[in-house]
Amino acid sequence: MMKSKTIQMTKPKVGFYGITGCAGCLLSVIFNEDELLDLIELIDLKAFPFVKEVNPDDSFDFIFIEGLVADNDDLAVLKKLRANSKYLVALGACANTGCVPAYRNYSLKENYEHLLFKKQESIQDVKPTPVDEHVHVDHYIPGCPPDKKQILTFIKAIVAGRTPKKYDSPVCMECRQNGNACLLDAGKPCLGPITAGGCNSVCINGGFECWGCRGPTKDMNLELMIRILRQKGFDDKFIQDRMRTFIGLKLPMLERVMNAHNNP
Ligand code: SF4
Ligand code: SF4
Ligand code: SF4
Structure with missing residues (x-):
């Protein structure tokens, strides 16, 4: 009895919360069918509104946040957690x-505000932004949704007191290791060269180009990526839209780089 009580006390207190998102990331945690029960054994799961009825919001060792800040309620929840x-x-x-x-x-405000903000006036629209624009973030688990094995690996690392490793190489590394034919060569607008891997190039393995969901690599060559896409026949509007879809806010230099390259 004494022994199990000691182990219990060393388990990190963990919470999973969602602000504005589609819940896909939280489902990635739950859908770890094979290992979810093992995982629950490793941590003190204090809060997970998706799966628990009672969810305190105080005193966590680790809090996992899904979603971005899209209204004032998100901001209040995020700051409290x-x-x-x-x-x-x-x-x-x-x-x-x-x-x-x-x-x-x-997008122009008139294109979207009637869909929600005019119907629900209690919701205060704020600039939609990732959480690190509002609070300090200690760790990032990228992906839309994140790979469920990656979430498990991350939790096992923190339970063992290790700093989880980040995967910084571009998607192209894993893609080539997987023996895929390059989709850029086939004329598809693949953003693998500027996107951090760690997903085992899952989209390309299935024949779809990378849209950049895991965020840009630290040392990406944006100019070269734009030049290649232009050479493949994609116009600037297409390139800008594609790059903005997942990582627009992490590419504040995009317009400048495109314009500079237009007027060398
Ligand atoms: S990252 Fe993707 S899966 Fe996760 S909440 Fe956002 S849209 Fe959903
Ligand atoms: S298909 Fe995409 S990820 Fe794969 S090597 Fe080509 S550019 Fe890189
Ligand atoms: S290939 Fe690209 S879009 Fe697909 S999961 Fe990996 S990073 Fe995301």
């Missing part, structure tokens, strides 16, 4: 980069 947690983990592309919901930044 940050204040009550030792480490905050941005879970998935919305939390990491803003992802597809942040594309609203590039």
Whole structure:
């Protein structure tokens, strides 16, 4: 009895919460069918509104946040959870980069406000932004949705007191290791060269180009990527839209680089 009580006390207190998102990242945690029960054994799961009825929002070792800040309620929840947690983990592309919901930044307000904000006036529209624009983020788990094995590996690392490793090489590395024919050569607008891998090039393996959901690599060559896409016949509007879909807010230099390259 004494022994199990000691182990219990060393388990990290963990919470999973969602702000504005589609819940796909949280489902990636739950759908770890083979290992979910093992995982629950490793942590003290204090809160997971998807699966638990009672969900305290105070005093966590690790808080995992899915989603981006899209209204004032999101911001209030995020700030409270940050204040009550030792480490905050941005879970998935919305939390990491803003992802597809942040594309609203590039759209005219009259194109979307009637869909929600005019119907629900209690919702205060704010600029849709990833969580690190508002609070300090300790760890990032990228992807839309993140790979479920990656989430498990991350949790096992923190339970063991290790700093989880980041995968910084571009998607192209895994893609070539997987023996895929390059989709750029086939005329598809693949963003693999500027996108951080770690997904085992899952889209390309299935014949679809990379849209950049895991965020840009640290040392990406954006100019070269734009030049290649132009050479393949894609116009600037297409290139800009494609790059903004998942990572627009992480490419504040995009317009400048495109214009500079237009007027060398
Ligand atoms: S990152 Fe993708 S899966 Fe996760 S909440 Fe956003 S849209 Fe959904
Ligand atoms: S298909 Fe995409 S990810 Fe694969 S090598 Fe070509 S550019 Fe890179
Ligand atoms: S191939 Fe690209 S779009 Fe697909 S999961 Fe990997 S990073 Fe995301």
